[in-house]
Amino acid sequence: MEHIRRYQAELTAWRRDFHAHLEAGFEEHRTSALVAERLAAWGIEVHRGIGGTGVVGVLRSGRGNLAVGLRADTDALEMPEANDFPYRSTIPGKMHGCGHDGHTTMLLGAARYLAETKNFDGIVHFIFQPAEEGQGGAQAMVADGLFERFPCDSVYGLHNQPGMAVGHYGIRAGAMMAGCGFFDLDIHGRGGHGARPESTVNPVVCGAAVVSAFQSIVARNVAPNDTAVVSVTGFTAGTAYNVIPERVSLRGTVRAFRTGTMQLVEERMRALATSIASGFGATAELAFREVTVPVVNGAAQTALIADAAAAMVGEAHVDRQRIPAMGSEDFSYMLAERPGAYILVGNGTGEAGGCEVHNPRYDLNDAAIPYGAGILAAVVEKELPRG
Ligand SMILES: [Zn+2]
Ligand SMILES: [Zn+2]
Missing domain, CATH: 3.40.630.10 (Zn peptidases)
Incomplete structure (x- = not known):
């Protein structure tokens, strides 16, 4: 030196x-x-x-x-x-x-x-x-x-x-440092008038339920002595006060120290998103990509x-x-x-x-x-x- x-x-x-x-x-x-x-x-x-x-x-x-x-x-x-x-x-x-x-x-x-x-x-x-x-x-x-x-x-x-x-x-x-994944989640409902919810499938409500459900993955699916992060960092929905939009887009990042944990998180995200969407009468599509191992x-x-x-x-x-x-x-x-x-x-x-x-x-x-x-x-x- x-x-x-x-x-x-x-x-x-x-x-x-x-x-x-x-x-x-x-x-x-x-x-x-x-x-x-x-x-x-x-x-x-x-x-x-x-x-x-x-x-x-x-x-x-x-x-x-x-x-x-x-x-x-x-x-x-x-x-x-x-x-x-x-x-x-x-x-x-x-x-x-x-x-x-x-x-x-x-x-x-x-x-x-x-x-x-x-x-x-x-x-x-x-x-x-x-x-x-x-x-x-x-x-x-x-x-x-x-x-x-x-x-x-x-x-x-x-x-x-x-x-x-x-x-x-x-x-x-x-x-020493976590692997990183990025995800995009699209939820399709049925748009319509903000005053007539019964004739629509509001993807905003569905998206909100999905965001809440994602919080259970690290708490309930990842082993307590393992570590992961699931952060929803984007939620894009409609633009008018009185229009229920057709779709919403969510995005975010996942971190984990093991490839198996990253896969587990991705599987749980997909299962929760598709089943919650189906319960609401909507559809969900998750795109998940590895950024770093x-x-x-x-x-x-x-x-x-x-x-x-x-x-x-x-x-x-x-x-x-x-x-x-x-x-x-x-x-x-x-x-x-x-x-x-x-x-x-x-x-x-x-x-x-x-x-x-x-x-x-x-x-x-x-x-x-x-x-x-x-x-x-x-x-x-x-x-x-x-x-
Ligand atoms: Zn940097
Ligand atoms: Zn750097």
Whole structure:
């Protein structure tokens, strides 16, 4: 980390440049070009256009054939920024609101360190992934042959964590972040005059009953020692005071740590919606789609990266039993292909880094960059020791 700290001024400047000149999912052309240019300058072999705007750098040292993948996400969010510092977003309605500008910079810092020191024996694949924010960037890279073209024996990723002090890490073996599903539910009734309910089937009343019934799924169908979330977040119905509409549309999200639980929730939603609708004389159609699978950390890789973190900052600053989060992350699709681990890196507390991600006042804490770069580099030296 002391070596990486020498680059701190430069890394901070790059991070702020990414922050100001951000790009949303699958539009990361400038970001990818800068990443590619820097990797090449350090003698790293560069491959572009993997899964759209993805970039992979390949660095070899020694004769070993074991390979480690290190992944960072590069995209910004479609949300306005409320900060007014000099490097705030230059693009209205878009913001690096999740710190992926920092993750990109951290992986660049690790790449530079590893290219300079080469204190490992094997192959490192630096994976710069586009479109993490719900647009399928990880799946796109995997589908584009990421692990066939760049075989990895293990993969590692990280995310900054507001509310956790800089220099602290959090991780757990097994399920670390939930899988995510989105649903749309259409209920068709029979429209008519608001004053003549007897000649209609009001889909608003039916929809309200369905929303209430959905609240029983987590309470009554999911086992108490398992976890899930069912949130109805949208309910679109008629537009006039005196017209009972033909149909209503509901939407929302489901989170769960196990694929089986996600399937159970979907089955219960479909059964409740169709049977309640039929009781009301209406019909219901549920469309359910997987957005991400759960992030599941391998036990060996979790121990390895936690040990590497403890060697840098001390055991007291590494939470190895981090409580799993109901949020989701598409690195899960890489972890589904290869063993690996995903670690949280403290972004700070209070004024210095404590603002939640996806908040218009969020900013990545530059003081956290060496801890992110350092842990990625340390994993390589531990996975691929020399001699
Ligand atoms: Zn995010
Ligand atoms: Zn993020």
